[in-house]
Amino acid sequence: MQGESKKPKKILIVGGGTAGWMAANLLMSRWNNVEVCLLESSGVGTVGVGEGTTPHLKLFFDALGVSESEWMPRCNATYKNGIYFSDWSFVPGHKEYFHPFPAQVDDLTVPMFFHNIKARMQGDEAQAHPDHYFLESYLTQNNLGPLAAECFPFSVGYGYHFDSELLGQFLAERAIAKGLVRLNGTVTEVVLDSDGALASVRLDDDSLLDADFFIDCSGFRSLLLQGALKVSFKSYKENLFNDAAVVLPTEISDVITPATRSTALSNGWAWKIPLTNRYGNGYVYSSDYISAEQAETELRQHLNIPDADVTARHLTMKVGRAEKHWEKNCLAVGLSQGFIEPLEATALALTFDTVMLFMRHYEDGHFTNKFEREFNDAINVKFEAVRDYIVCHYKANQRVDTEYWRDNAANTNLSERLGAILNLWAGSETFAQDMRAQNLDVGYQAKSWACLLAGYGAFPRQRSNKAQARASSQADMEQLADFIRRCGLNFRDHNELLAHMLSE
Structure with missing residues (x-):
């Protein structure tokens, strides 16, 4: 391939989670002569807001050649035909409707x-x-x-419902088995070269990790793209009010419905996602209208578990997108590039599209930044369409x-x-x-x-x-x-x- 000599010899993914491990598997499946390393920090947890997907996750596994019988039981996964929307309307006869995937x-x-x-x-x-x-x-x-x-x-x-932590573990094992180098450490400094591109990251043990290309999967912090490279962030706050969520698991029922349920509550909506071993539940709300404590109380009442035996987890969301997703020798993937609240479970679809489209544009440009602008424009269109x-x-x-x-x-x-x-x-x-x-x-x-x-x-x-x-x-x-x-x-x-x- 013309321009093969410019292909990066080493790619460093900063951050794990589902986005990081998806990126690692896709990169390794396409560029098998590139060293891929993934840096995780044991002190940084994953957000894990959603456990439901669009049909894009099937496209992802099909691209890797991974069968459903290989990954679904490992991740307590179930099938998803679409989403029930309940109580979003008070119009008689329209209290609920089902939004299906295409057939x-x-x-x-x-x-x-x-x-x-x-x-x-x-x-x-x-x-x-x-x-x-x-x-x-x-x-x-x-x-x-x-x-x-x-x-x-x-x-x-x-689509599917799945345990996001187990999916991350499955994808990590698969990538490591195929030669990925897994590292552990906390980034304390990002070092730039004389041209303002990324050169290396310094860890808490004072060691330096260098690479030719970097994938930013550091979550909402966006350490590389928005932090070191100063790419600006476009908030969707004026369009989408919700900025927080509270999460609780409940026992699974005997009949496992192949659908997510989204129920409108007083100041947002609650999801109910069936896995093989539990329901994943959460309340997405706006902190401008209800406090975290009030939201937790309302979710517990909605789920009929008012006692505190089950501990709730509170999350904050940075809703919007980076103005650019690929800048110099850095690609942001997942929460580090942007996030649109999980109403239609689009986060992993945007992750998949970002990595696949990047690889194509990078190859077409002979591993240069020739098509950086076209790529960023295309991803921004996808974000705006979802928004x-x-x-x-x-x-x-x-x-x-x-x-x-x-x-x-x-x-x-x-x-x-x-x-x-x-x-x-x-x-x-x-x-x-x-x-x-x-x-x-x-x-x-x-x-x-x-x-x-x-x-x-x-x-x-x-x-x-x-x-x-x-x-x-x-x-x-x-x-x-x-x-x-x-x-x-x-x-x-x-x-x-x-x-x-x-x-x-």
């Missing part, structure tokens, strides 16, 4: 969904709740996992019971892109087509936006149209339900899938 059969069912949305907006009593239109909604309602029988020729996207989608959950909420929810609904600090999407929802007769035409479906497709807004019952006031769309007939809806049901015959019970994996 190929959506192409056959979504047109009726959009048809009935249009009819509903024009005043017809159409069935426009998203739970009626998606295969993965049916699978989850019936506790079916996402793995289809071989005779079912349509793909189904899915806009998360902001919409709050902006479009249909609650009026607390100042927190009223302020979110009244928030005018929206991006131009999100404002355009909401305007289309309120005024367009062809929402999906117009989103595509205006290039607004970057990151999330129109059906995802429609699931969110229709799931809330956030329908604009009736608008007239001479060519008014008629709601699908009862017979059509029954035919659709039967089609989805028969598709569902190709899937197995989620608990049986997990038990079968353990027996292999």
Whole structure:
């Protein structure tokens, strides 16, 4: 390869955690003639905010050639078809909705969904709740996992729930077995060279670790990128109010549902994530509206565990992103590059995209910074797209019971892109087509936006149209339900899938 001589001989990853070990495994799988070292500090814990993912984690393991039977039992992992959203809306009939991951059969069912949305907006009593239109909604309602029988020729996207600490251990063992050098120490100083690039890091024993390229996985501190290289940070505080969380585990139930549950509380929302051995629970909230003590009390009441036998863990979040993710000879990955609250479990997806896109741009530039700007622009677009989608959950909420929810609904600090999407929802007769035409479906497709807004019952006031769309007939809806049901015959019970994996 032209430019091979410029490939770094040594890469130092500063910080472990899931992001650090994901980066290590991806780098080693692609550049097998580069020495990769990972520095951890025994005195620094991991944040571990979320234990749920999008389908990107499957892409990650597929890229490594790691099977589900190899890693899932090790990490108490379960399957995830999507997310239940409860109590985000007080609109009758819309107290709860399910947001599924994509499946190929959506192409056959979504047109009726959009048809009935249009009819509903024009005043017809159409069935426009998203739970009626998606295969993965049916699978989850019936506790079916996402793995289809071989005779079912349509793909189904899915994510996972897992223990983040165990996943880090699994990925560490795998990387070390393939030759990664694992080091322990605390960084006390970052040394720059004469050009202002990173030269080495000094540890608490006064030793120096040098490298040709550095991966910053030091968490919210961002020691290398934001600390030493002075890359500025763009806060999302004006868009996303939440900045803290409190976390509690509870006992797992006999039936393990293949879905995350997000329940709106007084000043934020609570997650419920099923692992094979426990539920992971947490309350994400804004410290401007509720104290940590009040949030813990509310979460305990929500979980019906008011006593203090189970210790809660309190976390703070730095929500936003670095202005650049690749600067000189440093790439920031994970919390050190930015964080968007865990509502749609996008953190590991952004980690995976960052590393994969970096390797491609670095190679295309013959291991120089030729495409640094293009890379940073592309990652920023991904962050902004995720942010806009998360902001919409709050902006479009249909609650009026607390100042927190009223302020979110009244928030005018929206991006131009999100404002355009909401305007289309309120005024367009062809929402999906117009989103595509205006290039607004970057990151999330129109059906995802429609699931969110229709799931809330956030329908604009009736608008007239001479060519008014008629709601699908009862017979059509029954035919659709039967089609989805028969598709569902190709899937197995989620608990049986997990038990079968353990027996292999």
